[in-house]
Amino acid sequence: MRIDVVTIFPEFFDVLDISLLGKARQSGLLDVSAHNLREYTHDRHRTVDDTPYGGGAGMVMKPEPWGEAIDELLGDATPERADASAPLVIFPSPAGEVFTQKMARELAHREHLIFGCGRYEGIDQRVFDHVATRAEVRLVSIGDYVLNGGEVAVMAMIEAIGRLIPGVVGNPESLVEESHEDGLLEYPSYTKPAEWRGLEVPPILLSGNHKAIDAWRREQQLERTRRVRPDLLRAETPEKAETAEA
Numbered sequence: 001m002r003i004d005v006v007t008i009f010p011e012f013f014d015v016l017d018i019s020l021l022g023k024a025r026q027s028g029l030l031d032v033s034a035h036n037l038r039e040y041t042h043d044r045h046r047t048v049d050d051t052p053y054g055g056g057a058g059m060v061m062k063p064e065p066w067g068e069a070i071d072e073l074l075g076d077a078t079p080e081r082a083d084a085s086a087p088l089v090i091f092p093s094p095a096g097e098v099f100t101q102k103m104a105r106e107l108a109h110r111e112h113l114i115f116g117c118g119r120y121e122g123i124d125q126r127v128f129d130h131v132a133t134r135a136e137v138r139l140v141s142i143g144d145y146v147l148n149g150g151e152v153a154v155m156a157m158i159e160a161i162g163r164l165i166p167g168v169v170g171n172p173e174s175l176v177e178e179s180h181e182d183g184l185l186e187y188p189s190y191t192k193p194a195e196w197r198g199l200e201v202p203p204i205l206l207s208g209n210h211k212a213i214d215a216w217r218r219e220q221q222l223e224r225t226r227r228v229r230p231d232l233l234r235a236e237t238p239e240k241a242e243t244a245e246a
């Protein structure tokens with residue numbers, strides 16, 4: 001998968017050279033490049049923002065630099081050739097659809113993602129409207145709180161998507177049994193020692209009875225999800241809610 005990120009803080013993404021994603025990049029599974037939006041300005045001050053039409057606090061990002069940056073990254077992509085290799089352009093936004101594990105799984109199959117990191121009070125709307133005539137565009141929120149820009153959101157999405165790409169995470173098994181993979185929260189985990197500061201590991205986990213252990217873990221997931229995230233049980237698959245009520 002190729003990932004391009006447009007930002008006024010390209011050095012922000014240097015951290016991707018370390019950790020899990022660092023290895024994936026070396027192995028060629030994941031190719032992440034950060035591009036400085038200011039490289040697409042032509043004035044002496046490399047201006048990327050200006051005051052908002054209609055007034056209001058703060059500054060808005062100018063459309064021209066964004067247009068040139070995304071033109072370069074889209075190359076000759078056109079909607080007519082929309083297939084798995086077609087680039088998807090994602091702009092983090094507080095007004096976007098919420099990023100979920102389901103979306104991460106879907107995006108892990110795409111061949112080319114382009115992320116546009118806004119700053120200030122956001123990007124001129126015409127950028128989204130124009131790019132949408134050339135490629136699929138999505139505004140995506142990582143949660144109901146306001147960040148100072150898109151970079152942290154893009155970092156979170158790259159990690160959530162990147163770890164789902166086959167070969168990136170050492171033990172693919174670990175991707176199946178994690179929170180939100182089955183729409184429920186994860187069960188509690190334990191490791192040695194069997195007793196720590198007077199706290200014991202649930203005996204079932206030491207029993208070796210894997211059928212009983214799986215049942216116990218499923219019940220723990222349902223109980224934790226009912227308690228912490230009842231909204232997940234009202235989600236799309238009725239059978240989940242059914243087992244939750246059982």
Ligand SMILES: Nc1cc(-c2ccc3ccn(Cc4ccc(CN5CCCC5)cc4)c3c2)n[nH]1
Pocket residue numbers: 056092093094117118119120121122123140141142143144145146147148149150153
């Ligand atoms: N999940 C999530 C994503 C983000 C996010 C993503 C991109 C940008 C780019 C700039 N900002 C800061 C920022 C500050 C103020 C407003 C609200 N203003 C009110 C009137 C016009 C706008 C919006 C945006 C971002 C924030 N935050 N949270």
